[in-house]
Amino acid sequence: MVEQFPIIIIIAPLFGAILIALLGFRFQSLCLPAVVGSLAISLAAAVGAFLKVLEQGTVLYNLSGWERVTTPRGLFSVSIEYRIDAISGLVLMVIAAVGLLNAIYSKVSVTTETPNKVPHYYILYLLLVAGLAGMTITNDAFNLYVLLEISSLTSYALIAIGSRRAVLASFNYVIMGTIGASFYLLGVGYLYIKTGTLNMTDIHSSLATIPKDSASIQVALILILIGLWIKMAFFPLHGWLPNAYAYSPTATGTLMGPLVTKVMIYIMIRMMLSVFGTEYVFDHLQWTNIVVGLSVVAIVAGSLFALSRSDLRKMLTYLIVAEVGYMVGGAWLANSMGMTGAIYHILSDAMMTFTLFMVIGIVITRTGETQLTAFQGLFRKMPITMVGFTIAALSMIGLPPTCGFFSKYYLVRGGIEAGQWAYVSALLFSSLINAVIFFRLIEMAYFHGGKAYGEEITDKDHEHHRSRGKDLDAEPDGTLEKVPCSMLAPMLIAAASLLAIGILNRPIAGWINAALETLNLAQGG
């Protein structure tokens, strides 16, 4: 059973989707239990697989039961292989956890926003999670593409299933996403022409026999990078992201915002470390200055765009663009501190954006407003939600003991070690902007808006609140009971995880480092 954990992570959501396709249209009440159940199994398997990795190192799983074949030149894989190390184990747990928590969180929003298409929605939802997890776990460059297709197609549909504006945003994303995926596939094609294999480990060992200045290998790396950069919305290739996430149904934005870009960054790191190898990417090519320079632009531009938005979800999507810059830059600093920071930030940023998306989702549904002003006086009206928001905000700014502090600490240290002062200042600049954005919101939520007890509520105020469509002030001291527990609990768990990841930063960084070392040893050759 333990040996089967890697595959269970992927097929649990797949079978959940099949179950809904077969029965969910007739019995709609079956949908949510199928989603929650299969994602819970997936999460349990991910945790189990991760524990096994800690115990015995990298776990390999071959599909279709074909063992590696021996030749005089060594072993090679004839089928598709799964590979879990500490890094992918952590990312897999985050994917399954976010999928599960978001499914519970969005119980209500799915039925209200897509009333006629609940089974459709949940099938696509499960397959998106399966696709993202499959991309993270696979050790096969083409299998990765197949799952990239699945996650892209499902996300196009999950975005467009909402409003009319979402359809146009999704169409943009279809064009951009297809270009990105094609670039990736083209790059893999070049690798296959040059190496004759698709298994990442085997590609890496064949590349060692090919001259380093091979033009086609270099072009393969460029194509794969550009393809993934489009998919992860690396500035200036981010055009599709803000509208797609902002206009999508609540549950889609909350799932895709934290996960999709982060998984793409993981894949970029995977390609750099275990396909092309650090020696080739960093020592031979010397592109560090160029890519880190691009990431500086991404961080600054993303932060400034975020500062200038007054729509809550739009602001959050631009923060994602800035954070993508953090991670791309960190990964390309060419030292292990930066790489650790980038990987650690994948985890913490996924949970931070997840928490923020959930908080903003709650605020938007409760107040009926989508602008920053929706936060006015919320500390009194929704204290528990605001606790989660404050933790996430502090983490985005980068204050201890939240995980945002530690990822920035590693990234900044990596930047200093590499002497990339522009990157370090961009990180600090972005933290400042985050501080401005979030303290403004916290201030609004704490001091503005809602009237204190005994203060006269004027007709004008009444009018104002009525126009919001919700009677928020009916119960001035906490409208908690009005936010369903199914929304609050996942949000609080996610917020707590920010503290947990922060407090556990030493072991997590230790695991990441150990995994990086095995990769480097395998690479160094």
Add this chain to the structure above:
Amino acid sequence: MKPMKLAALLTVIATGGLLLYATSDLPDWGDPLSPANAGDLSTHYIQDSRDDTEVPNLVTAVLADYRGYDTMFETVVIFVAGLGILSILGQGKRVEPLAEPVASEGNRERDMITITTCRLVVPIIQIFALYVIAHGHYSPGGGFQGGVMLGASFILIALTSGLPDALKRMSQERAIFLAGLGVLIYAGTGLLCMALGRNFLDYEILHKVLGGTGVKARYDSMLIVEIGVAFTVMAIMFIIYAVLSSKGRMRGGL
């Protein structure tokens, strides 16, 4: 618009230049010794796939066995494509297929000659499709190709007798059910292998169920998964046609 067009032109030129640059050290066209042709992996497939699986068509052996896991997810891709189109354009609610053509299409003459010809042709197409599915082990063919033909036979009915008539034979619910069933056949085969104690999609162990040797079980299981693929492709081809041709209303049609 002009600067954008210029930027697009420059991007295209740069990409083209990049691709030309990459060709400089690619193996020669059709080089029998290139890594993709003579590498360990291709050599293994060419030499050993017959012994491993008993399937003479090595494309099928790679597709449905060595890389069967990819093919399973390709089937899911087809499924997602159909479901995605349905969820964006479709009405969502259950739409009863109309017994009588609605007024808007009443003025459309249904030609007796085309209808009769198609009634004759459709069974032949479907039988040939089954042949293509079953013969994938020996010649070009298999679940994707056969499934497309089956789907085409239903589309032909929709084109000649009208969409309501075709929907009576294959309603939206039934099509989604069949598409899901196809994926279930494929993934379920893999799950059965796990239940019998092997890795996912390790067909060899299925000899306990199918009889014969482990190698023969691989041969037989490939047919089973191809049938699953065919179900999904057939149903999704028809759904895509039905949704697009009726703008999601699932009535009227072309």
